[in-house]
Amino acid sequence: MTMRYVYLLAALLTAIGVSIFAYKWQVLGFPLTDDQETPVWTVETSVHFDAGPGPIKASLQIPTLTPGFGISEEYSVSRNYGFSVNNVSGGRQAQWTVRRTAGQQTLYYRIVVYEDRDADLSDTTPPFPLPPVINEPLRTAVDVIVSEVRGHSADAASFTAELLRVVNSPSPGSSVNLLLAEVDTPLEFVKIMTTVLAAARIPARIIRGMELQDRTRRANLIPWLEIHDGVRWRFFNPRNGNENLPDHFLIWCRGDDSLVQVAGGTNVEVRFAVQKNFIDSMAVAEKRARVRQSVLVNFSLASLPIQTQAVYSVLLMIPIGALIMVLMRNLVGIDAFGTFMPVLIALSFRETRLFWGIVLFTLLVALGLSIRFLLERLRLLLVPRLSAVLIVVVLLMLVISIASHKMGMETGLSVALFPMVIIAMTIERMSVVWEERGPADAIRGGTGSLLVAVVAYLAMGMNWLEHIITSFPELLLVVLAIVILLGRYTGYRLSELVRFKALSGE
Amino acid sequence: MMFSTARNLRKHGVLGVNERNARLIMKHNPRRLYPNVDNKVITKELALAAGMAVPELYGLIGHQSEVRNLGKVIGERDSFVIKPAHGSGGDGIIVVTGRSARKRDCYRMASGLLITESELQHHTSNVVGGQYSLSGNPDIALIEYCVEFDPVFANVSYQGVPDIRVIVYRGYPIMAMVRLPTRMSSGKANLHKGAVGAGIDMCSGCTLNGVLDNAVVDEHPDTGALIAGLQIPGWDFILRSAARGLEVTGLGYLGVDIVIDRHHGPLILEMNARPGLNIQIANCTGLAGRISRVDELYDAAASPEARAKFARSEFAVATSRA
Numbered sequence: 088m089t090m091r092y093v094y095l096l097a098a099l100l101t102a103i104g105v106s107i108f109a110y111k112w113q114v115l116g117f118p119l120t121d122d123q124e125t126p127v128w129t130v131e132t133s134v135h136f137d138a139g140p141g142p143i144k145a146s147l148q149i150p151t152l153t154p155g156f157g158i159s160e161e162y163s164v165s166r167n168y169g170f171s172v173n174n175v176s177g178g179r180q181a182q183w184t185v186r187r188t189a190g191q192q193t194l195y196y197r198i199v200v201y202e203d204r205d206a207d208l209s210d211t212t213p214p215f216p217l218p219p220v221i222n223e224p225l226r227t228a229v230d231v232i233v234s235e236v237r238g239h240s241a242d243a244a245s246f247t248a249e250l251l252r253v254v255n256s257p258s259p260g261s262s263v264n265l266l267l268a269e270v271d272t273p274l275e276f277v278k279i280m281t282t283v284l285a286a287a288r289i290p291a292r293i294i295r296g297m298e299l300q301d302r303t304r305r306a307n308l309i310p311w312l313e314i315h316d317g318v319r320w321r322f323f324n325p326r327n328g329n330e331n332l333p334d335h336f337l338i339w340c341r342g343d344d345s346l347v348q349v350a351g352g353t354n355v356e357v358r359f360a361v362q363k364n365f366i367d368s369m370a371v372a373e374k375r376a377r378v379r380q381s382v383l384v385n386f387s388l389a390s391l392p393i394q395t396q397a398v399y400s401v402l403l404m405i406p407i408g409a410l411i412m413v414l415m416r417n418l419v420g421i422d423a424f425g426t427f428m429p430v431l432i433a434l435s436f437r438e439t440r441l442f443w444g445i446v447l448f449t450l451l452v453a454l455g456l457s458i459r460f461l462l463e464r465l466r467l468l469l470v471p472r473l474s475a476v477l478i479v480v481v482l483l484m485l486v487i488s489i490a491s492h493k494m495g496m497e498t499g500l501s502v503a504l505f506p507m508v509i510i511a512m513t514i515e516r517m518s519v520v521w522e523e524r525g526p527a528d529a530i531r532g533g534t535g536s537l538l539v540a541v542v543a544y545l546a547m548g549m550n551w552l553e554h555i556i557t558s559f560p561e562l563l564l565v566v567l568a569i570v571i572l573l574g575r576y577t578g579y580r581l582s583e584l585v586r587f588k589a590l591s592g593e
Numbered sequence: 594m595m596f597s598t599a600r601n602l603r604k605h606g607v608l609g610v611n612e613r614n615a616r617l618i619m620k621h622n623p624r625r626l627y628p629n630v631d632n633k634v635i636t637k638e639l640a641l642a643a644g645m646a647v648p649e650l651y652g653l654i655g656h657q658s659e660v661r662n663l664g665k666v667i668g669e670r671d672s673f674v675i676k677p678a679h680g681s682g683g684d685g686i687i688v689v690t691g692r693s694a695r696k697r698d699c700y701r702m703a704s705g706l707l708i709t710e711s712e713l714q715h716h717t718s719n720v721v722g723g724q725y726s727l728s729g730n731p732d733i734a735l736i737e738y739c740v741e742f743d744p745v746f747a748n749v750s751y752q753g754v755p756d757i758r759v760i761v762y763r764g765y766p767i768m769a770m771v772r773l774p775t776r777m778s779s780g781k782a783n784l785h786k787g788a789v790g791a792g793i794d795m796c797s798g799c800t801l802n803g804v805l806d807n808a809v810v811d812e813h814p815d816t817g818a819l820i821a822g823l824q825i826p827g828w829d830f831i832l833r834s835a836a837r838g839l840e841v842t843g844l845g846y847l848g849v850d851i852v853i854d855r856h857h858g859p860l861i862l863e864m865n866a867r868p869g870l871n872i873q874i875a876n877c878t879g880l881a882g883r884i885s886r887v888d889e890l891y892d893a894a895a896s897p898e899a900r901a902k903f904a905r906s907e908f909a910v911a912t913s914r915a
Contacts, residue, residue, distance in 0.1 A: 417611055466715040468657070469722035519724060525786065577612035584598045587609075589807055589874060591601035 093575050097568040104564030111559060115376045118368035121554040125371040127159055127201045128299045129362045130306075130337065134183075134194040136352035143351040144184050147196060148340035151178035156337055157203040159374055164195040177342040192352065200337060201371050213290040213315055219282050228262035233287045243289045243316040244330065250283060251312070251328030277310040277325045278343050290315040293343050294322070299335040299361050306359035308339055308346065369558065400557045401434070406566045407552065408433055408543040413573050415539045420580030422535040424516045429539035431509045436544040444544070445537065447487065448510075452533065454483050455514040456521070463518070477511040606879030608870055613846075617884070621763065621845025622866050629842040630864040633678045634733055636842070643841045645834055646860045648674075648738040648852075655733040660718045663736075664698075664710060672739040675717060677725040677732045683783045685725030687716055688739060688753070703752045703780050740860060743853040745826055748818035749773050749789075753780030754852055757793070757831060757859075760868055760880065761847045763891060764839035766832050766904040767883040769793040770875040771800055771825065776815045784871045789813060791820050792876030796909030798828025804875045831859045832901035838864055840897065876910075883908055 111117040116125075134147055149172070150158065163170045168183040183194050221229055236253055240246040254263050266283070270276045277293045284291035295308040311332070312323040322332045340346065349355045391399065408430035415421045415429075423429050436444035458479050462472055484507060513536065521529035546552070556562060579587075602609075608617075630636055640647045651673060652666035667673055676686040687708070693699035698710040717734045719725070726732040746755045753774030760768045770790045774780045777787030784790045789810060792801035803810045803820035813820055825831065835849040841864075848868025851859050873879055886907060895903070 420610070466718075468718065469724055528785070575615060577609070577615045579599050579602060579607075579609040580611065581595070583607075583609050584595060584602065586807060587602055587607045587870075587874065588598065589804075589809065590605050590607050590877060590879060591598050 090575065093571060097572050100564045100568040100571070104561045104568070107561040108559045111372075111376075111561075115372050116368065117372045117558050119555065120551055121369070124365035125201055125368045127199050127364050127366050127371070128156075128335075128337070129197060129199050129364060130297075130299070131360045131362070132196045132198075133358045133360070134192075134196075134347055134349070134355065135358070136192055136349045136355040138188045138190060138192050139351045139353060141351045142184070142186050143188060143192070143349065144182065145194060145347065145349040145352065146180045146182045147194075147347045147357070148177075148344065149179050149181045149196060150198060150200075150337065150339050151341075153200065153338050155202065155204065155332070155335075156200040157371075157375055159199040159201050159371065161196070161198040164197065168194065177344065178340050201374075202335070203375060212317075213292075215288050216285040216290055218288070219285045221282065221286070224265065228265040229283055229286050231262040232266065232283060237287065243314055244321055246287060246289060247284065247291070247312070247314050247321075247323050248328040248330065250280065251323060251325060254280070255327060273325070274310045274343060277312050280312055280325060284314060292341055294338050294341050295346070296336050296338040296340075297359060297361070298333050299337055299363070301361070301363035303359075303361040306361050308359070309333075311336075311338075313341070396557075400553065401437070403556050403560055403563065404547040404553060405430060405434070406563050407556065408547050410566050410570060411543040411546050412539060413570055415542065417573055417576060418580060420582030421539055422532050423539045424513055424520075424532050424536045428509060428513060429536045430543050431506055432513075432536065432540035433543035433547060435506055435509075436540065437548065441541065441544060445541070448537065448540075450487065451480065451483060451510055452514055452517065455480050455510065456518055458483075459514055459518045463522075473511065473515055476514055477507065480507045480511045480514065602879070606881035606883075607873055608880040608884075610870065612881075613867075613870060617762070617846040618867060622847075623843075626843045627866055630844065630847070630866045631679055632733075633676065633680075633735055633863055636861075636864055637735075639841045640861050643837060645837065645841065646857060648740055648854075648860050648862065651736045651738065653733055653735060654717055654721060657718055657721055660714050660721060663714050663717055666736050672741075674735075674737050674739045675713065675720070676735050676737070677720040678735055679723075679726035679730070679732050680720075681725075683781045683786075685716075685720055686781075687713070688780070689713075690739060703754075705752075740852045740862075741855040743826060743855050745823055745853070746771070746773065748816050749813040749820055749823065751776050751780065751813070751815040753778070753782060756782045756862060757825065757851045757853070758868065758872060759831065759835035759849045759851065760872060761835050761838045761849055762884055762887050763845045764836055764895070764897065765887045765891075765900045766795065766835045767887060767908060768872050768876055768878070768880060769795060769831075769835075770872045771823075773803065773813060773820070775805075775813070784869070784875075789820065790871055790875035792872075792878070792910075793825065794910040795832075795907075796905045798825040798831070799823065800825070801876065801910065804871075807874055809877075826853060827859050829901065829905075832904055833897055834859060834861060836897035836900040836904075842866075878910075 112119065118125075132147065132149075134145060136145070145168075149161070163181060163183070165183050167188060168185045171182050171184075173180050173182055181196050232250070232253065236246055236250045240249045253259075254267065256263070259267070266279060267276070270279055274293070274295075281291040281293060291312065291314040294311045294313045296311060297306045297308055300306075310325065312325045313320050314323065315321075321330055323330050347355055347357050409427065412423075412427065412430055416423070432444075432448065435448075439447060455476060459472075459476055462475055462479075467475065513533070517529045517533050520532055584591075628635055629639060634653065637647050637650060651668075651670065654660060654663065654666065671692055672690045674686060674688050677684075680686065688703040689700045689708070690703050691701040693701060693707055700708050700710070700713065702708055720732055720734040723730050723732045740754050742750070742754045749755070750773045755771055755773045757769060757771050759766050770792050772782040772784060773789040773791065774782050775787055775789055779786065782788050784804075787806065789803040789805050791803040793799070794801060800821055800823040803813070805814060811819060811821065831851055834851065838847045838849045839845065844864075844866055846866075846868075848865035850862045850865065852862050853859050870880070890903070890907075892899075
C-alpha cells in the first residue's frame with residue numbers, strides 16, 4: 088500500500104519535472120549546454136540624404152510582424168535627432184526629427200532578430216476587398232484573366248497560383264500583355280497582381296523583405312505576394328506562383344508605400360547591411376519566453392538579482408550532493424561521519440579546488456585531532472571542550488593561511504573557506520570514535536567522509552550538470568523522486584555483499 | 594559477479610541493513626517506544642516491573658554536581674559497572690572488578706589496569722555530559738552490579754563478560770548468539786571491535802562455530818579453547834525472558850542482551866531496537882527465512898512461554914551444522 092504511494096509520488100514528481108524540462112528545452116529552446124549559441128541577424132539600415140534649410144522629418148518603415156523571426160532588440164543611432172516609433176496603418180514607422188541641421192546626414196536604425204520557426208504568425212483577418220475601379224481597356228483584360236483563372240482553380244490559394252502561372256507564362260495571351268504593358272519594376276508587378284486579386288475578391292497585399300545572408304553590405308528589398316485564404320495569410324513567389332517564402336526571409340514592411348520619406352531633405356538613399364552573430368542561447372531563450380509571457384520564466388532563476396543567482400547556483404547543487412550521499416550510504420554502504428557533513432565539506436572544496444581541499448582538510452583535522460587529545464588530558468567538560476576545539480581550529484586556520492602566504496602559496500589562504508564548525512565537529516566525532524572504537528574505525532570513518540565528499544564534489548562540480556540544474560531547476564523534482572525511491576530500497580548494500588559473502592554459499 | 598552474489602544472499606535469506614530498516618524496524622518499532630530501550634534506566638524499570646532478572650542498580654548520577662557523590666554510591670563495594678543510560682555499542686562502559694590492595698581509592702578495571710577515583714569521576718562526568726549518548730544530550734550514569742560470569746564461558750573469553758544476544762521478532766525468539774570478548778576487543782563483547790560471535794542452536798542452547806571478523810573460527814583466538822558445543826545454562830529461561838521483551842518494550846523487532854551470572858543466573862543487561870546483522874554470520878544463517886516462518890504461524894494470543902517453545906521446535910539447527 089505504502090509502496091504504491093511511493094511509486095505514485097515518484098512518478099508524479101518525475102512527470103512534473105520532466106514535462107517542465109521538456110517544455111523549456113523543446114518549445115522555449117533553453118540550451119542543454121552552456122556553450123550553445125544561437126545565430127542572430129543584425130540588420131543595419133542607413134538613411135542617407137542631404138539636409139535642406141528647414142526642419143527635417145524622416146520616416147522609415149520598419150518590421151512589425153515577422154513570421155519566422157523574433158525581434159531581439161532594435162535601436163537607432165542618430166545624433167541630434169529626436170527619435171520615435173509610431174504605429175501607422177500597415178505597420179510601424181521609425182521617425183527622426185530635427186529643427187535645423189546642414190550637410191549630408193546619415194540616420195541608422197538597427198534591428199537584431201533571431202530565427203524562431205514558431206514566431207507568432209497572428210495577424211488580422213482583412214475584410215473582402217471592394218472591387219477595384221479600373222479603367223478600360225485594362226478592365227476588360229482583368230475580367231478576362233480572372234474568369235479564365237477562376238475556371239482553373241478551386242480556392243483563393245489555387246487561384247493565386249494559377250494567376251501567377253498565367254501572367255508569368257513565356258507566351259502570354261493578349262490580355263496579359265495588356266495588363267503588364269506599363270509594369271517596369273517587380274514592385275509594380277506585384278501591385279498589379281493585388282489589383283487583379285482584388286477584382287476576384289481575394290484579400291492580397293505586397294510584402295517587401297530581404298533574404299538574410301551573412302556580411303551583406305547592400306541588401307535589397309524583394310517584393311513578395313501575400314494573400315489571405317480566409318483562415319491565414321499565405322505567401323506566393325510572384326515570379327512563378329510557388330507558395331513559399333525564401334529561406335531566412337525577413338519581412339521588412341507591407342504595402343507599396345515608399346520605404347522612406349524625408350521631408351526637408353534631398354538625394355535620399357536607403358541601404359541595408361546584414362551581419363550574422365552568435366549569442367548565448369540562454370539569452371535568446373529567455374527573450375523568447377518573455378515574448379510568450381511564459382509563467383515559467385517569470386519564476387525562473389534569471390528573474391533574481393545576480394548575487395542571489397550566484398548563491399542559488401551553489402545551493403541548487405546541494406541536492407545532487409545529497410543524492411550522492413544517499414547512493415554512497417544506502418547503495419554502497421560507506422561509513423561517514425554525520426549525515427550531510429561530507430556534502431558540506433564538498434561545498435568548501437569548490438573554493439579550494441580538490442587537491443588543496445583534501446590536503447588542507449586532512450592537515451586541519453589531523454592537527455585538530457592531536458590538540459583534541461592534549462585537551463583530553465585536562466579533563467574538560469563536553470561543551471567547553473568542543474568550544475576549545477573550535478577556537479583551536481580557528482587559530483589553526485589563521486596559522487595555515489599566514490604560513491602559506493609567507494611561503495608564497497596563495498592556495499593556503501583558501502583554508503578560511505572551510506566551514507570551521509564542520510571541521511570542529513568532525514574532529515570531535517573522530518576523536519570520540521578514536522577513543523571508543525580505536526584508530527582503525529576513526530580513520531575508516533574519516534576516510535569514508537572524505538571519499539564521499541570527493542565524489543560529491545566531483546558530481547557537484549560538473550559544469551554541464553550545474554548548467555542543467557540552474558537552467559532547469561525543475562529537474563530537482565526528478566532528483567527528489569530518485570531519493571524517495573531509494574528511501575524504499577531494501578536490497579543489499581555493496582559493502583554487505585562482502586560482509587555476508589560467507590553466507591552466500593560461494 | 595556482484596549480482597550473482599546478491600542473488601545467492603537473497604536465496605539464503607540474508608537480511609541487509611536497508612531491508613532491516615525499511616521492513617522490520619520502521620514497521621514494528623514505533624519511534625515513541627525507543628526510549629524504552631534507548632534509556633537503560635527505563636529498560637531496567639520496565640524489566641523489573643515485569644518480574645525479569647536484571648543486574649542490581651546501585652545508584653544513578655544524573656547531574657554534574659552529583660558526580661562527586663560517586664564514592665558514596667560505590668560505598669564499600671569492590672566491583673561495579675559505570676555505564677551511560679543512552680550508550681550504544683558498549684561505548685562508555687567501565688567495568689571495575691576490584692581495588693588496589695594498597696590504596697582503597699584506586700580501582701582495578703577488568704583489563705587489569707588501575708584507575709583512580711578522580712579518573713572515574715571524570716569519566717562519569719563525561720557520561721553525564723553526554724559524550725556517549727546517541728545525540729550528545731546530557732545523560733545519566735548508571736552504577737550497577739558487576740556481573741560475575743558463569744564458569745561455562747571461562748575458557749572462551751578474554752577479560753570482559755560474554756553476553757548472549759537473542760533476536761526477538763514479534764515476540765518470537767528467532768536467532769541467538771553468544772559474544773565472546775577477546776584481547777583484540779579489549780574485553781568488550783562487541784563484534785565490531787573484534788569479539789568472537791558464536792551462533793546458538795535455538796533448540797538445544799548449544800554453541801555453534803564462532804565467527805571472527807566474518808571468518809569462521811573453531812577456537813577462541815586468545816585461549817585456544819573450542820568454541821562449539823558449549824551448553825548454555827538456563828537456555829529455556831533465557832528464551833522465555835527474551836520472548837517477554839515484546840510485552841516489556843512493545844517493540845516487534847528487538848535484540849535482547851543477556852549475561853549469565855555465577856550467582857544470579859541469566860540477567861537482562863539491555864535491549865536494542867536496532868540489533869545488528871552480524872548474528873547471521875555467527876549462525877551461518879539468514880534471518881529472512883525465520884522471519885517469514887514467524888509471519889506464517891503468528892499467533893497474537895500466544896504466551897511468551899508458547900513463543901519460546903515455538904522457537905525451540907522451529908529453529909533447531911540440523912545436526913550436521915552443530
